[in-house]
Amino acid sequence: MAEQREPIVRAVGLTKVFRDFWGRPKAKAVNDIDFEIGQGEVVGLLGPNGSGKSTTVKMLLGLLYPTGGRLTVLGRSPRAVETKREIGYLPEDSYLYKYLTAEETLDFFGSLFSLSRADRRNRIDQLLDMVGMSHARHRRVGEFSKGMARRIGLAQAMINDPAFLILDEPTSGLDPLGCKEVKDLILALKKRGKTVVITSHLLSDIEDVCDRVIILYGGKVRATGCLNDLLTVTDENRIVTPALPPAAMEKVLAILRENLHGEDFTVDHPRRSLEEFFLDVIARAKSDSVETAGVVGGGRIADYLTQGDEKSAILEQLVQEVAPPPPPPEAVVEVAAEPARPTVQEVSRTLEALTEEPKAAPAAAEEPVAEKKAEQENKKLEEANAKLNDLLGNRK
Numbered sequence: 001m002a003e004q005r006e007p008i009v010r011a012v013g014l015t016k017v018f019r020d021f022w023g024r025p026k027a028k029a030v031n032d033i034d035f036e037i038g039q040g041e042v043v044g045l046l047g048p049n050g051s052g053k054s055t056t057v058k059m060l061l062g063l064l065y066p067t068g069g070r071l072t073v074l075g076r077s078p079r080a081v082e083t084k085r086e087i088g089y090l091p092e093d094s095y096l097y098k099y100l101t102a103e104e105t106l107d108f109f110g111s112l113f114s115l116s117r118a119d120r121r122n123r124i125d126q127l128l129d130m131v132g133m134s135h136a137r138h139r140r141v142g143e144f145s146k147g148m149a150r151r152i153g154l155a156q157a158m159i160n161d162p163a164f165l166i167l168d169e170p171t172s173g174l175d176p177l178g179c180k181e182v183k184d185l186i187l188a189l190k191k192r193g194k195t196v197v198i199t200s201h202l203l204s205d206i207e208d209v210c211d212r213v214i215i216l217y218g219g220k221v222r223a224t225g226c227l228n229d230l231l232t233v234t235d236e237n238r239i240v241t242p243a244l245p246p247a248a249m250e251k252v253l254a255i256l257r258e259n260l261h262g263e264d265f266t267v268d269h270p271r272r273s274l275e276e277f278f279l280d281v282i283a284r285a286k287s288d289s290v291e292t293a294g295v296v297g298g299g300r301i302a303d304y305l306t307q308g309d310e311k312s313a314i315l316e317q318l319v320q321e322v323a324p325p326p327p328p329p330e331a332v333v334e335v336a337a338e339p340a341r342p343t344v345q346e347v348s349r350t351l352e353a354l355t356e357e358p359k360a361a362p363a364a365a366e367e368p369v370a371e372k373k374a375e376q377e378n379k380k381l382e383e384a385n386a387k388l389n390d391l392l393g394n395r396k
């Protein structure tokens, strides 16, 4: 099919000028830019605040008209309904209805795309699993933490199985583990041939997932290209080896000095990124808790990056943590079980026991009791006993 060779996005001389009430130019947000995004590419749209990223994204989504130039998305106008059908969008702030549950939210967005009930159910199950939210499917979105809402936002962006995804700050509000999960998700989408545009201020995230970046400044494209080409320093070498014994190291240094003719060089140890280190610490903490406690604990969070079942377990815990603690059933039962009115037989037994004072209530008998009081009580008991005998006698 010829159309498949078409880039997913083609912008030529794209310009957007915001005007004031009287039509006078107020801000040239996007200034005559050209770029293309090919199928299956993951592209980072970068730039400092006010550089024109959001304006470009809004034009890609067909929410803003360009003032000048040409823009096609999936070979058509971005405003065409067919185009919108194939686009998934995660806004910077997820606009979700807080009274709907996670499942209802996805069902709502699915119905906006006219998906059948069966398709919606099927996709909702898969998506909730994919973003690790299966166990919170019946909870209201308004109760979610920012990271949880972000995950539902991501699932929402994918409900229509879009060919082209635009993710605005996809990792914002997520913890490092959540960020890793989202990045893995983006790479998985890339493997499935999806095209993704990401805007983010977190350059390390962009570096981890993007093939290419477009850097905007003042509404202009200042740099664009493959990350490999842009970031590789071709006029320097780096050799990474296992730690060398001192004698071998001396020989290497001697060769370097001989060949570099007095030029500076550096020998050091490679450094891991903070993210790698953090994930490693969490993974170790997780395995410690498994060995020592043998129960699913908070430290097992790293598991849900790789294993579906354990992911669910962690989420279950998160859900349970936030949910109001269930009332202890035993306590409720005890409170509910108020002393029932004694039956006639019980009263009789109690009275009998009471009359055998020393055996039935040794603790009470040990206490000093005024003689007069004891006599009065005995009298009362005898009266009660007599009444009871009458009662039993009458029944018989």
Ligand SMILES: Nc1ncnc2c1ncn2[C@@H]1O[C@H](COP(=O)(O)OP(=O)(O)OP(=O)(O)O)[C@@H](O)[C@H]1O
Residues within 6 Å of the ligand: 018, 019, 026, 027, 028, 029, 047, 048, 049, 050, 051, 052, 053, 054, 055, 056
């Ligand atoms: N609706 C608008 N009316 C007037 N000017 C606008 C409007 N939207 C954006 N601008 C201006 O266009 C320029 C680019 O804004 P834009 O929101 O595209 O930047 P951005 O790169 O997305 O910034 P940020 O990283 O802060 O989100 C800014 O100077 C901004 O003031």
